[in-house]
Amino acid sequence: MRILFKLIILVVIIVIAGLIALPFIVDPNDYKQEISDQVEKATGRILTLDGDIGLSVFPWIALEMGPLSLSNAKGFKAEHFAKVEAAEIRIKLMPLLQKQLEMDTVILDGLVLNLEKNKDGKTNWDDLAGSDTTEQPSKEAEVEIESSDTSSTPALAAISIAGVKLTNANILWTDASTSENYSLENLNLSTDPLVPGEPTAVEIDFDINSLKPQAKAHITLNTKVMVDIENQQYALTGLEFTTQAEGKELPFSKADISLNGDINADMVKQLVSIDGMLLTMIAEKDQQKIDAKLTANISSNIANQQTTLKAVNLTAEINDPALPGGKAELNLTADISADMQQQTLTLSALVLELQDLLINGDINASKLLSDNPNF
Incomplete structure (x- = not known):
């Protein structure tokens, strides 16, 4: 029995040593071209990996990439569909063996996402989303697939993510069919640990610009978010939302708006409430000005x-x-x-x-x- 126990320990040590040594033996940068070729084969888009790929396996399965870009669909103006300066994701290896997903903070820096619609109403992500004409499986096949998936894929016992950090992101929207042009710029988002059913602090700030109508705004949001998908319970606690907007074509040329309160939603009972709501607004246009404040407790039965x-x-x-x-x-x-x-x-x-x-x-x-x- 002691010999068997020692053999098991020896095997574990060898496996761990192999995992530690793997990144030194295999250089993921040697496979850049192969990765790009596979992406182009699957999507028709060109994936460009300008930066080095960092890989480690133990104690974290970690992947660091950037800069990288994905080409745009043919017939659209922007050169790239998406660009990222740096991305990092780390997953602890040992908890995976116990069906537990434990991730470090997911980091994404310098995202630029160009979303476009042409005059015919086609978007530059239609090809990535797949065709609506794809043949659908029969109901019997769906049942068979579902049963095989549930039986062959073990569910995770626990999921824990240390947080999400998104910095310097820009999302651009252009609609050639309506001449609409919106840009969401300098987006920063950070969260505390993400655990299903547990509240987590979220901070967001960004600028938004519009050419038609001509307007711009700076928006900030701080709150604690709770998402319980299983029980369909959602909450924003201690919500602090502010916006400073300007625009000649708006009802007011300048407006500062803030919203505070606690928002709760029970989608099983179809109930939504806002407790301690405080809405303030200071708006100006030419010689006109309004300074308003509204407080209330709101409850709504959607059904x-x-x-x-x-x-x-x-x-x-x-x-x-x-x-x-x-x-x-x-x-x-x-x-x-x-x-x-x-x-x-x-x-x-x-x-x-x-x-x-x-x-x-x-x-x-x-x-x-x-x-x-x-x-």
Whole structure:
């Protein structure tokens, strides 16, 4: 028994030593051309590997690449469909033997993605997505494939990803059929560890530009995200969303908007709620300016098309030379409920103050979607 135990230990040591030595024996850079040839054979695109490929096996299966690029589809303007300055992915080897996926932070730097649609409505990724005319397998074949997949492919016992780090990314969208042109630039995204069903901190910031209409904005988002696909539960906790937008063709030439709150969604029960919502906006155009703040607690039943807004509080200061005295102040508080199936709207405990005007009471409306709604 001791001899068998020693032999097992010896085999394990030899395997580990071989894994450690593998990157020194095999240089993945020797296979660049073969990799490119296989990609071109499968996709018709040219994969260019300008940088070195780094490979290690133990204790992490690690792959480092970059710069690299994938050529665009024929007939489109951009030279490349996608470019990446650097990419890194690392997976721990030993947990894989126990059906556990344990990944280090996935790093992607300098992504440039050119998305295009031509005048005929064809996109530059249609060929990668596959043809809609591909013959579909029969239902019997689908059942057989599904059963064989579930029986032959063992499920992972656990999945853990240390995080995602995306830096200096740019995504460009051009639609020749509508002359639309949008660009998402300087995108940075970072997350804490990703564990299914557990909340993780997410930080995002980017610039967005549009040529038609002419507009630009800087957007930031900080929150804790929880995604439980199995139970269809989703949450954004401590959401902080801000945008600073500018554009001559927008309703306002300049606007600063922020949104805070906790968003929860239960898609099994078809319920969505926003607790502690705070929406603020400062917008300007020429000599006009509005400074507004809205707070509320919102709940919605998607299936029944019912929505309630509790503790609604709206304050606004409006500056406009066309107004008496050049400005107006608005204050509104109420509880609001809407039922789109019944086409009813109710404002309870309404208090509305606008300059010297004061309105309070309850408002009930019905037949909202008809030509003659009732109040």
